[in-house]
Amino acid sequence: MxxxxxxxxxxxxxxxELVICNIGFPSRELYHVKDSPQHFYMLGSMGMAxxxxxxxxxxxxxxxxxxxxxxxxxxxxxxxxxxLGSLVTIANQKAQxxxxxxxxxxxxxxxxxxxxxxxxxxxxxVAESVGFQKTFFFPESKKNIDFTTVLETEGPVFVxxxxxxxxxxxxxxxxxxxxxxxxxxxxxxxxx
Amino acid sequence: xxxxxxVFDGIKKAGIDFVVSxxxxxxxxxxEMIECDPEIIHVPVTREEEGFGIAAGxxxxxxxxxxxxxxxxxxxxxxxxxxxxxxxxxxxxxxxxHRGTKGEPICAQIPMGEATPGLMDTLKIxxxxxxxxxxxxxxxxxxWILAELGGAPLGILLDISFW
Ligand SMILES: Cc1ncc(C[n+]2csc(CCOP(=O)(O)OP(=O)(O)O)c2C)c(N)n1
Ligand SMILES: [Mg+2]
Numbered sequence: 001m002x003x004x005x006x007x008x009x010x011x012x013x014x015x016x017e018l019v020i021c022n023i024g025f026p027s028r029e030l031y032h033v034k035d036s037p038q039h040f041y042m043l044g045s046m047g048m049a050x051x052x053x054x055x056x057x058x059x060x061x062x063x064x065x066x067x068x069x070x071x072x073x074x075x076x077x078x079x080x081x082x083x084l085g086s087l088v089t090i091a092n093q094k095a096q097x098x099x100x101x102x103x104x105x106x107x108x109x110x111x112x113x114x115x116x117x118x119x120x121x122x123x124x125x126v127a128e129s130v131g132f133q134k135t136f137f138f139p140e141s142k143k144n145i146d147f148t149t150v151l152e153t154e155g156p157v158f159v160x161x162x163x164x165x166x167x168x169x170x171x172x173x174x175x176x177x178x179x180x181x182x183x184x185x186x187x188x189x190x191x192x
Numbered sequence: 193x194x195x196x197x198x199v200f201d202g203i204k205k206a207g208i209d210f211v212v213s214x215x216x217x218x219x220x221x222x223x224e225m226i227e228c229d230p231e232i233i234h235v236p237v238t239r240e241e242e243g244f245g246i247a248a249g250x251x252x253x254x255x256x257x258x259x260x261x262x263x264x265x266x267x268x269x270x271x272x273x274x275x276x277x278x279x280x281x282x283x284x285x286x287x288x289x290h291r292g293t294k295g296e297p298i299c300a301q302i303p304m305g306e307a308t309p310g311l312m313d314t315l316k317i318x319x320x321x322x323x324x325x326x327x328x329x330x331x332x333x334x335x336w337i338l339a340e341l342g343g344a345p346l347g348i349l350l351d352i353s354f355w
Contacts, residue, residue: 020249040252044275051245052276055235058246059210059253062233085238089246093235177279178343185252 003103004168006138006145006161007074008033010101013147014072017099018060018188020053021074024110025167026103030074032170037187041173041180047083049075050100054090057098057155060188070097070151077104077118084126090156091131099150100127101159105166113165127158140164195355196221198325199287199348202332203258208285209233210255212243216262216289218355223260240265244272248282256336258285263292263308263349264301273315273345281343285336286317293351312347319347323354
């Protein structure tokens with residue numbers, strides 16, 4: 001399926017979860033299919049999505065009684081490759097409430113679909129080899145992504161979703177970075 | 193006053209409760225103190241850039257973050273400081289062991305040591321430069337207040353002679 005469809009299907013199955021979304025077209029597409037104050041859209045800092053997600057998940061996990069709050073990261077294959085060390089840190093920190101979704105189109109989609117090494121290097125195997133114990137795989141041919149089991153699994157969870165290359169024709173996000181952050185932090189506070 | 197103890201006391205006084213770190217030999221004792229403190233979540237990272245990402249997430253989750261790093265790690269973090277911290281206005285305390293300063297025995301540390309203040313200026317990151325443990329103890333909590341008010345990183349540059 002297309003990346004925008006995967007984003008739509010997965011985000012529509014989320015309720016209380018907080019979302020960190022990768023730079024470029026992934027964030028634009030998510031904003032287009034479903035906007036929410038519970039979404040943090042990245043406008044820069046390629047590679048940092050999984051790290052921001054880890055820090056947020058660890059912070060939320062540290063408050064008593066708030067362990068239930070999950071963080072879902074929508075990352076890209078190119079961005080994961082830029083910050084591979086993050087997989088090692090996440091696996092070692094064992095944040096139970098972190099779900100790392102890698103939308104893998106085997107290319108740098110946002111810059112014109114130049115190939116990444118993800119077509120030959122299996123990112124799920126990389127995740128498993130650095131210590132992720134819970135991993136899921138959805139092939140490109142999959143028509144429907146059922147996220148129920150993923151959401152019930154104790155993290156850190158690595159979800160490898162193969163998607164078609166290409167970007168949807170969607171505009172840039174009309175929000176200021178500070179507003180994205182402020183409403184996201186408000187959404188975190190409101191739900192407690 | 194012991195230099196590591198002063199920095200640690202300053203961090204505690206500032207209310208810092210989330211620390212990401214990459215070691216420098218001069219930070220060794222301080223890292224042990226941070227690791228042993230039950231009120232501080234300590235996340236050793238694989239690269240400083242990643243640490244800034246983690247700290248930004250922790251801040252949105254209600255934590256007061258600091259990074260313990262060598263100044264060389266500033267080079268590993270330029271993009272995240274510009275395209276995440278600066279545009280979204282994230283605060284963080286950057287506790288920096290400034291190598292390549294007076295007394296540096298390793299030649300590889302010199303160029304980055306000399307480039308550090310200029311890089312901080314270019315990135316528009318304010319910094320203080322405590323010369324003594326007493327100054328560090330005073331400046332660190334004040335710096336966190338400024339960082340939080342300004343929504344910006346604030347650097348604490350600690351020369352070789354400080355330790
Ligand atoms: C440090 C840095 N290098 C390069 C870019 C340009 N860039 C923006 S998005 C992107 C591709 C990201 O690829 P991926 O994570 O696979 O996401 P996709 O767009 O394919 O979904 C690149 C190379 C950038 N913004 N920052
Ligand atoms: Mg990609």
